[in-house]
Amino acid sequence: MKLVLEQIEKKFDKKEVLRGADFTFEKGKIYGLLGRNGAGKTTLFNCINEDIEIDGGSFYIEEEGIKRPIISEDIGYVLSTPVVPEFLTGREFLKFFIEINAQKMKESKSLDEYFDFMKIEEEDRDKLMKDYSHGMKNKMQMLVNIIGSPTILLLDEPLTSFDVVVADEMKKMLKEIKKDHILIFSTHIMELALDLCDEIVILNQGTLEAIPKENLDNEEFKEKIIDTLRGEEG
Numbered sequence: 001m002k003l004v005l006e007q008i009e010k011k012f013d014k015k016e017v018l019r020g021a022d023f024t025f026e027k028g029k030i031y032g033l034l035g036r037n038g039a040g041k042t043t044l045f046n047c048i049n050e051d052i053e054i055d056g057g058s059f060y061i062e063e064e065g066i067k068r069p070i071i072s073e074d075i076g077y078v079l080s081t082p083v084v085p086e087f088l089t090g091r092e093f094l095k096f097f098i099e100i101n102a103q104k105m106k107e108s109k110s111l112d113e114y115f116d117f118m119k120i121e122e123e124d125r126d127k128l129m130k131d132y133s134h135g136m137k138n139k140m141q142m143l144v145n146i147i148g149s150p151t152i153l154l155l156d157e158p159l160t161s162f163d164v165v166v167a168d169e170m171k172k173m174l175k176e177i178k179k180d181h182i183l184i185f186s187t188h189i190m191e192l193a194l195d196l197c198d199e200i201v202i203l204n205q206g207t208l209e210a211i212p213k214e215n216l217d218n219e220e221f222k223e224k225i226i227d228t229l230r231g232e233e234g
């Protein structure tokens with residue numbers, strides 16, 4: 001299964017953010033989307049999630065040679081700033097979400113199994129989410145986005161608010177689930193991108209470019225990425 005982007009264009013007034021972005025993302029890989037501040041990473045995610053309309057181009061899912069449009073059930077989108085209903089407890093939120101998504105869920109686990117999977121402590125599960133830390137809200141947002149098992153998982157700087165232990169757990173979790181998803185995440189943390197991702201994709205001047213990893217050690221690869229990102233200034 002693939003997510004194909006063809007010549008995506010998006011501008012805000014006169015500012016052309018995406019200028020013919022072309023890329024094919026495949027299931028089973030973690031893609032690290034890198035770009036300078038304001039390069040358009042969130043805009044690209046918002047386009048794929050159809051929160052905003054594209055001005056040109058197209059995108060679709062291709063499965064065994066058959067193309068089809070993306071539907072909302074295909075996408076899980078974890079925002080960099082988590083948005084959760086703060087008046088609910090973690091358990092109420094998860095229960096509500098499981099109920100409304102029951103039909104499309106591929107496996108059913110108990111609520112506590114989900115909390116265990118996401119390493120949310122027992123003592124926190126029945127607290128109101130208004131008292132959750134940023135990282136805990138982020139975990140809840142990640143959890144409700146992955147339990148529906150969406151084809152495409154868009155993660156906008158998802159690990160930035162996690163402490164090192166949780167970030168490590170989340171990395172392991174993403175590696176565990178990657179075989180069933182097209183996983184794209186944006187980050188400014190180079191080490192994270194190098195460590196976690198199978199491919200690095202750079203958003204540069206409104207277009208997407210893969211940086212092949214072969215035959216480069218981490219330091220050389222890092223230099224290459226920075227050079228490519230610097231290219232925007234030229």
Ligand SMILES: Nc1ncnc2c1ncn2[C@@H]1O[C@H](COP(=O)(O)OP(=O)(O)OP(=O)(O)O)[C@@H](O)[C@H]1O
Pocket residue numbers: 012015017035036037038039040041042043044
């Ligand atoms: N709704 C909007 N209206 C007008 N301009 C917008 C809108 N959304 C984004 N932009 C502009 O589009 C450009 C790309 O922004 P975007 O947030 O996609 O970048 P980014 O790569 O995610 O940045 P960062 O790494 O800093 O989070 C910026 O110049 C931003 O000001």
